[in-house]
Amino acid sequence: MADNKIHEVVQERYGAFARAMDDPALTQSCCGGDDCGTNVQLYDMTMLEGLPVDVTGLSLGCGDPVSIASLKPGETVLDLGSGGGIDCFLAAREVGPEGHVIGVDMTPDMLAKANANKVKMGVTNVEFRKGQIEALPVDDSSVDVILSNCVINLSPDKMSVFSEAFRVLKPGGRVSISDVVTEGDFSEELRAQTDKWAECVTGAIDSDIYTGMMREVGFTEITVVDKADASAIVLHEAGMPRVFSARITAYKPAG
Numbered sequence: 292m293a294d295n296k297i298h299e300v301v302q303e304r305y306g307a308f309a310r311a312m313d314d315p316a317l318t319q320s321c322c323g324g325d326d327c328g329t330n331v332q333l334y335d336m337t338m339l340e341g342l343p344v345d346v347t348g349l350s351l352g353c354g355d356p357v358s359i360a361s362l363k364p365g366e367t368v369l370d371l372g373s374g375g376g377i378d379c380f381l382a383a384r385e386v387g388p389e390g391h392v393i394g395v396d397m398t399p400d401m402l403a404k405a406n407a408n409k410v411k412m413g414v415t416n417v418e419f420r421k422g423q424i425e426a427l428p429v430d431d432s433s434v435d436v437i438l439s440n441c442v443i444n445l446s447p448d449k450m451s452v453f454s455e456a457f458r459v460l461k462p463g464g465r466v467s468i469s470d471v472v473t474e475g476d477f478s479e480e481l482r483a484q485t486d487k488w489a490e491c492v493t494g495a496i497d498s499d500i501y502t503g504m505m506r507e508v509g510f511t512e513i514t515v516v517d518k519a520d521a522s523a524i525v526l527h528e529a530g531m532p533r534v535f536s537a538r539i540t541a542y543k544p545a546g
């Protein structure tokens with residue numbers, strides 16, 4: 292399947308989520324949490340204090356990559372596929388006024404929500420850039436930490452995502468990812484189901500292949516921090532491999 296077809300279907304789905312947040316009826320049902328798709332329950336609730344519902348209601352991740360990133364004041368952080376901005380805003384608190392957070396997303400409606408959320412929160416150390424994670428609009432060796440939450444599984448070209456992540460990290464920089472991975476592979480027939488790809492299911496790959504790609508582009512100390520059954524957040528059907536939500540950390544060598 293052509294890469295641009297996947298980008299198009301993914302953009303359509305997440306653009307619709309972003310637009311739904313502007314519908315008062317849908318926003319109200321998001322506060323209940325169950326049927327609007329928000330995955331905010333994946334965070335420790337104390338972390339979320341002070342975040343408006345426009346941010347928490349548009350939390351579409353599969354885990355919490357911020358808690359395991361050990362962010363420090365003054366660091367520059369990049370979030371791949373930043374959506375409504377939840378991880379950017381959490382990271383912004385940790386890096387403080389001397390730090391900087393860049394969120395990259397390809398979906399215009401998501402960027403509009405993220406920027407509106409930034410204004411609403413009065414945050415000044417976060418910026419959102421339009422772009423694809425396979426060709427990041429970010430300078431070489433300029434970032435201390437890369438975060439990503441349930442996005443790389445959506446990419447049709449994961450090798451490019453990892454090699455771009457490696458390029459923009461400073462030597463010694465690190466990644467902290469939450470993502471959907473599998474044990475085993477989807478059949479070609481299942482992979483061709485673009486609706487399920489956009490739902491963070493059939494674009495997911497075996498965790499060993501995932502970490503192998505990271506190793507191939509140069510990452511070291513690759514650690515699967517935890518790996519939980521994801522059947523509660525992604526629909527599981529007969530014939531599918533087991534699907535997990537994993538948190539993965541790795542480093543770009545310092546030398």
Ligand SMILES: C[S@@+](CC[C@H](N)C(=O)[O-])C[C@H]1O[C@@H](n2cnc3c(N)ncnc32)[C@H](O)[C@@H]1O
Binds near residue numbers: 306353398
């Ligand atoms: C499942 S949502 C996760 C959003 C956010 N990380 C969160 O935790 O709420 C996926 C997001 O990634 C973006 N995205 C998907 N594929 C992308 C790509 N190839 N390049 C840039 N953004 C992408 C989508 O537009 C969407 O906002």
